Amino acid sequence: MRFNVQENSGKSDGLCPEESRRAEPFEPMRTPSPVAATSILKLVNIRFSYRGGDPILRDVTLTVTSQERVGIIGPSGCGKSTLAKVITGFEMPQEGQVLVDGQVLPRRGFRPVQLIYQHPELAVNPHWQLGKTLAEAGDFPQKMLNKMGIDPAWLSRWPNELSGGELQRFCVARALGAQTRFVVADEITTMLDVITQAQLWEFLLDVCNRHNKGLIIITHDHNLARRICTRISHFDDLSSATDITGRNATAHTPLHELRE
Amino acid sequence: MTTHTHPHTHQHYLHIHEHDLASTHHHPATYPLLSIRDLSVRFTQYERGLRQITLETVSSLSLSVDVGEVLAVVGASGSGKSLLAQAILGILPANARISGKMTFQGQELTAQRQQQLRGREIAFVPQSVDYLDPLMKVGRQVQGVRNSRQQQQAVFERYGLAPFVAHLYPFQLSGGMLRRVLIACAVIEDVSLIIADEPTPGLSHAAALEVMRHFRELADEGRAVLIITHDINLAFDVADSIAVFYAGTIFEHAPMADFIAGPDALRHPYTKALYRALPKHGFKPHPGTQPYAGALPAGCLYAKRCEWSTPECEQGTIEMRALRGGMVRCIHAL
Ligand code: SF4
Numbered sequence: 001m002r003f004n005v006q007e008n009s010g011k012s013d014g015l016c017p018e019e020s021r022r023a024e025p026f027e028p029m030r031t032p033s034p035v036a037a038t039s040i041l042k043l044v045n046i047r048f049s050y051r052g053g054d055p056i057l058r059d060v061t062l063t064v065t066s067q068e069r070v071g072i073i074g075p076s077g078c079g080k081s082t083l084a085k086v087i088t089g090f091e092m093p094q095e096g097q098v099l100v101d102g103q104v105l106p107r108r109g110f111r112p113v114q115l116i117y118q119h120p121e122l123a124v125n126p127h128w129q130l131g132k133t134l135a136e137a138g139d140f141p142q143k144m145l146n147k148m149g150i151d152p153a154w155l156s157r158w159p160n161e162l163s164g165g166e167l168q169r170f171c172v173a174r175a176l177g178a179q180t181r182f183v184v185a186d187e188i189t190t191m192l193d194v195i196t197q198a199q200l201w202e203f204l205l206d207v208c209n210r211h212n213k214g215l216i217i218i219t220h221d222h223n224l225a226r227r228i229c230t231r232i233s234h235f236d237d238l239s240s241a242t243d244i245t246g247r248n249a250t251a252h253t254p255l256h257e258l259r260e
Numbered sequence: 261m262t263t264h265t266h267p268h269t270h271q272h273y274l275h276i277h278e279h280d281l282a283s284t285h286h287h288p289a290t291y292p293l294l295s296i297r298d299l300s301v302r303f304t305q306y307e308r309g310l311r312q313i314t315l316e317t318v319s320s321l322s323l324s325v326d327v328g329e330v331l332a333v334v335g336a337s338g339s340g341k342s343l344l345a346q347a348i349l350g351i352l353p354a355n356a357r358i359s360g361k362m363t364f365q366g367q368e369l370t371a372q373r374q375q376q377l378r379g380r381e382i383a384f385v386p387q388s389v390d391y392l393d394p395l396m397k398v399g400r401q402v403q404g405v406r407n408s409r410q411q412q413q414a415v416f417e418r419y420g421l422a423p424f425v426a427h428l429y430p431f432q433l434s435g436g437m438l439r440r441v442l443i444a445c446a447v448i449e450d451v452s453l454i455i456a457d458e459p460t461p462g463l464s465h466a467a468a469l470e471v472m473r474h475f476r477e478l479a480d481e482g483r484a485v486l487i488i489t490h491d492i493n494l495a496f497d498v499a500d501s502i503a504v505f506y507a508g509t510i511f512e513h514a515p516m517a518d519f520i521a522g523p524d525a526l527r528h529p530y531t532k533a534l535y536r537a538l539p540k541h542g543f544k545p546h547p548g549t550q551p552y553a554g555a556l557p558a559g560c561l562y563a564k565r566c567e568w569s570t571p572e573c574e575q576g577t578i579e580m581r582a583l584r585g586g587m588v589r590c591i592h593a594l
Contacts, residue, residue, distance in 0.1 A: 166549055191490055193336035198537040198545035223539040
């Protein structure tokens, strides 16, 4: 097994013990409070390859509840982004299943597992003003847009008139419709400055906590994962992973090694 | 970890002090290797409906870097940082208009000098591997036209590239190897300034750190290295000083020690907010967004988000000034 799973200290603030001891002030993350019923996302023995190539994912099994924030850490090229597409139903695995509350993902209509990408500029229709992009995904109360830092004037702008950080707010908001049970965030703040990064995560974590939506956070940033995840999965090569659930994990890598 | 003289020596404080003085011609001997004063880059564009607009993508940017130093310019992607690299190298797109003053080795960096110095004195390590010729073996590309086979072999050895790699094409190399090839291309000549634009895309943290350490070594051997990156964590590991890039300008240029010491040691309110927003230092989001290049406000570019802002902040240009061993573009910073 080439990955290790680390329960992230089990504390509600999502900090590792070493950080918790430090005297500096921080704002503790709220614990998930069940509002909507708890959902369970299961990946069962997923095998995936592109067009008959070598398998990118082999026997991947993963279980996440909607009260969890699971971090998946690894370098690019290890199959993380492919995993994200399979979990959200954008790619169909050759073997295995993705189940939400025991149901396979619907083929059409609203996706209960939403994907947010690293590059928002590639994820919005360049020929639509942003208000239209947002309206397509549902109704968003003004209050929510304010909290998200979306300036009402941006709704009549075109995508090429906004920065990556501004566009990403639309993509995050759009993924958080009422029917969303899980959100897969694939390196969503990697290219942003750290203030925008903290803004987006504050909002995303808050909505997910309050509305009981599960989060799978794909990142290469250990500090970020340690700050926000309830559980961290660390691997170099997903294709050789047999289980990334953490339930059966026996090998616990010390956090200081994880940080190397 | 390779050994190097890491950051926090007094000498670096001095260099940052000087960059404000670079244009005053009193002490030629103390010129930093590269000095930039009030650099602006503007583009003229036609909007929908053919209205002509001017985008100021770099505005009144000042900074300096000297031999022996690694300077990291840190800012969000898409905020115009790459244009800074292109402006120094003289490879901006043809429709760009440039103003301000750049000096290299104390003399003005004109377009003609840029052309003479590029590749010989000033080297570029690009973000994109598209800068490599896909149809040429990497050994020949690194060797170039001016260097010998022996030099190519020496630089390969230095960057842990096995001799057989010279006979491969770019597509046959891993991401990490390609990065080392790009560095090898840059340093095969004995350059004195290296400009690296996002030199570690898509690498794991360990591989990225390895690349950054190569830059550290190059600086320790007596070159100046300017690294442009969105990843402040990488800067922390190797840089002597960090210049904070925001909406096309530099708000603060401070020694690394100040970024380690924290908000009290830092000068600009944005830099302080940046520090507090780091996942390992509180993850505290400061409200607001960076202004868009087509809609820059008059006065301070940070005024809308700034808790210290006063009416003066929104009038006239805010000058870069020396403060406590660093540089800051804020009238109220103490
Ligand atoms: S110049 Fe004024 S608005 Fe700008 S950062 Fe300083 S105090 Fe804030």
